[in-house]
Amino acid sequence: MPANAQDKQNTPDFSEIEVMHTLADRDNTAALRQLQEYKEKLDKNADYVLRAEVLKTLIAVLYDAGKLKEADATNAELLQLAKAHNDTDMIGLALIGEAFQLLDKGKFAQALVKLGDIQQSLRDSKNAEVLMRLNIAFGTVQLAIGNFDKSLPYSLEALRLADFIPRRQLQAKLYRMESIARLYLSMHNAEKALETTDEALAMAPKIDTPKTIASLFMTRGLALIDLNKYAEALESYKKVVQIAQDAGMPGVEATALGNISDYYLHVHKYAEAERAARMSLEKAQVIDDKFAIALAKANIGFGLAGQKKFSQGISYINEAKKFFMETGSKSDVENLLSEIGNMYEAADLHKEALAIVREQQKLSDELFRSDRARAVATLQEQFNAQERQKQIELLARENQLKDAEIQNRRLQQVILALAAVVMVMVGVVIFFLYKRVRKTNEKLIEVNQQLEFHAVRDPLTGLYNRRSFVDLMKARIILPEGERREDSLENPDCLILMDIDHFKNINDNYGHAAGDAVLMEVAHRLRNTVRDTDMVLRWGGEEFLIYSPRSNPAQLKNLVDRVLRTIGEEGMDVDGKKVPVTLTAGFISLPFSGMSETICNWEKALQIADMALYLGKVNGRNRAYGVTRLLKPYAEALPVLDHDLSAAIKDGMVELAEVHGPVKAAANNLHEATENPVAV
DSSP states (O other): OOOOHHHHHSSOOOHHHHHHHHHTTTTTHHHHHHHHHHHSOOOOTOOOHHHHHHHHHHHHHHHTTHHHHHHHHHHHHHHHHHHHHTTTHHHHHHHHHHHHHHHTTOOHHHHHHHHHHHHHTTTOOOHHHHHHHHHOOOOOHHHTTTTTHHHHHHHHHHHHHHGGGGSSSHHHHHHHHHHHHHHHTTOOOOHHHHHHHHHHHHHGGSSOOHHHHHHHHHHHHHHHHHHHHHHHHHHHHHHHHHHHHTOHHHHHHHHHHHHHHHHHHHOOOHHHHHHHHHHHHHHHHHTTTTHHHHHHHHHHHHHHHHOOOHHHHHHHHEEEEHHHHHTTOOOHHHHHHHHHHHEEEEEHHHHHHHHHHHHHHHHHHHHHHHHHHHHHHHHHHHHHHHHHHHHHHHHHHHHHHHHHHHHHHHOOOGHHHHHHHHHHHHHHHHHHHHHHHHHHHHHHHHHHHHHHHHHHHOOOOOOOEEHHHHHHHHTOOOOOTTTTOHHHHOOOOOOOOOOOTTHHHHHHHHHHHHHHHHHHHHHHHHHHHHHHTHHHHHTTEEEEEEETTTTGGGGGGHHHHHHHHHHHHHHHHEEEEEEEEOOOEEEEEESOOEEEEEOOOHHHHHHHHHHHHHHHHHSSSEEEEEEEESSSSHHHHHHTTTTHHHHHTTOOEEEEEEEOHHHHHHHHHHHHHHSOOOOO
């Protein structure tokens, strides 16, 4: 028999597996059933390469079906099979699957360490499929920990390797291009995301993969929304719905209908939004996707509220909120609270809106602390893993030295010479180990310094953050009643809480990159306006705080006036456009109205300033209100002022100072607000 004929005879037949894998692109459930039946029919003595290919394909289909435990068990079976046949590439592929399991459990540092070990074991591999999978894993971990710039090169390398895999090259390229487009969206580069999806969609008609095409159109819609091309985005979402209906993919259809509902809410077509959300809910309930069900209920609620059906709407919204709270999805709860606050303000329910804003701020603080703790834990875990690896290497070297000593005893004639050599080797090893440990420690110190900086600084503006101010206030010395220093009354500290007017309008009309540029310019102008001894903070979102210690009360209104004019008199340059920006502020002195801080501490004072700021929002924005002093005894006034500034003003309990912003900027903002009404 000729050699080439023998090769053909020994090459496994993958045609049935290919058919089932292609079926998974349209109908995952049917493909999974056929693959499991095919696997059961395979004899244990069947060709190893064929068995490995079946397991590898089954893992991918199980993951797509959301059956993670079964996928992990199948991955363990593949690893055992590959080890039995000493197949380095297939062992690496299975170990990469274990790294993904660590990633799913949130163990990012352990996943990176494991991938580094796998990369070392595959250093001589030429298997394009395994190397592509390794780059996908590295990119996914870097994306999970927020390192978008590090994730992108791995994703692009995985795309390049897709051209060299033996089968399903085009499908692999489309998958990779869709994930790269999503990554560009995470990096706020919607133009590049749109370009990538359009390039992928141009290739898509060559293969029958409705699931991938639907995912590409979905990503395209998200990119168009970021580019404010709402009509085109709606068309993309409608294409996804049509593809999902034709291919029988209710989960994809539910997601697309949810996005359509979001679009209608954005353009204030509330009846259409409710209708699309109810259709999304119906599809999500078919597959019992609880997350999609919660999102659909939230959209139904907002659609009903937009139609002035508040009691019905709030009922749906609270169901969604309860689900997110029970599942620990705090970031989703925060986004939901933001939308609820906008809904209340649009309905002129200002007290309810203020309560929601405060709840959202509290949750934002919790998320900040949680994210920082997770970042520190990840760095520490990664450092500990590296240290353990060094200890293993050191023990291995020590064992080698002990073996050398045993041999030296048998060679009595050269014992002195060998002992000298061993001592030199030990000295060199210890010297280099010492240098490596010292270098690692220096790097850890540098990382800790960076963490310390980011713990007190806002990463976008470079201003101090809320935590730094809270720590400063905790260290503040508060004298008891009757022991107040006279200079603290004559030159009290000053708190000015500010909020950028119509900031959501800026993001919607000019894009999120413009919004970030405005935040940085506001921070720059504020720093240049105040004294070197004053502290400027980014309080959260579009809110800023000025803490001016030992200020002159007579000059306080002048300082507030200077701040409003510095921000509002001249528009801000963003991509060659002049963006009008104004502030609304609330201010107060600390100690307040001669009271001891044991009675009215900085938190109460800031709460009063916050209510004064909100009063400025209600009365037209581009202005500041300051609560200067009490007109009645604090025992009578504080219980009212604690929760209702308007009532305290109405009852003549406080003296209020008002400062107006620049008239020209105010007119521009009013015109813009009229054309594009948004929430505070």
